[in-house]
Amino acid sequence: METSGKVIKCKAAVIWEAGNALSIEEVEVAPPKAHEVGVKIVATGICRTDDHVLKGAFPNIDYPVIAGHEGAGIIECVGPEVTCVKPGDKVIPLCVPQCGECSCCLSPKANCCLKSHLCESQNLMPDKTSRFSCKGKQIHHFLWISTFSEYTVMPDSAIARIDAAAPLDKVCLFGCAFSTGYGAAINTAKGSTCVEPGSTCAVFGLGGVGLSVVMGCKAAGASRIIGIDINKDKFGKAKELGVTECINPQDFTKPIQEVLVEMTGHGVDYSFEVIGCTDTLMAALLSCHLGYGTCVLVGEPPSGSQISFDPLLLFTGRQWKASLIGGWKLKDSLPKLVSDYMNKKCNPDALITHTLPFDKINEGFELLWAGKSIRSILLF
Ligand code: COD
Ligand code: ZN
């Protein structure tokens, strides 16, 4: 990284247009404005959501864009009026911010901050401008954090300060995969579900997020965790992490929900959809007990998708819920989750299957496409 004046020149992976490979470029990053911080990213994971951006399947993306949302780094500089962090602090960028002032942030039942890219443009900073440029062109931000850049700028509501001793090449997973999956299973309050001891759970999709759901179910004391995936290579690690039985829908002629209902008598207590597909979301709903089963949507289905279903499926007492980034208010929760990791109360290290230099980012995506990686961590 080379500093010249206040604009920082650094390396970033730019997606010039949907469908293309990422291209490593030297980008210019303007200094943080009021209530913004500049972060030197040390490590970043590759999530399926970044692949959706690369392929053009993520809603409302403007290209060129710098993706990445599962990072960890060090505060390089802060703009005016920033009080929550200082240069040198270790931080995790938040893919859902916490402004602390909106009705969702003030409610104990919600974590969907209204002063966020969920309600405003996600491709520009809150003031509707970009800090990134390359070859004279404006480059867009992603989820306000763009961690596929050696140095990036974000609002101070989208940053959590963590333990100075935390290993950044591991805790970057708290920025997305681990928090999303683990929280979906263990969170009690805030409208999220909570798996009770002795529960039977079904987890659809055994990627990084699905395996984090598995870890959450296990931590909550589930006695039976059934993992469902069309890639049987995912079964070994799933069993290591707590799955008690693995099934591949392609091994059956009947629908997978019927298989699950037969396996459990009347359906599971909790089912989690961690694929992001409407078919598997329906299958997950139909797999859970008609009187007291809860189906939790974790994966995001393609934008514009619709489901029509018989309302009587819920009439008997089934519940259908969703969990956004595990239900956590991230700015408050991530420092505590990282402390739990430092105190060995939770450990997502097993999700890391590959560690690569940042320049090999395209290789990281190839591993994801081939179904060979759970998480590839890129190091600057
Ligand atoms: N049946 C069974 N398994 C399937 C099927 C199917 N029809 N299709 C795919 N799978 C399996 C794949 O083999 C794979 O093992 C797994 O499902 C998906 O894993 P990954 O590694 O592709 O994906 P993850 O775990 O990195 O992410 C999955 C999400 C669904 C969570 C992600 O794509 C998503 O939707 N994110 C948005 C929701 C959210 O809260 N995101 C927070 C920031 S990402
Ligand atoms: Zn993600």
Ligand code: ZN
């Ligand atoms: Zn808010």
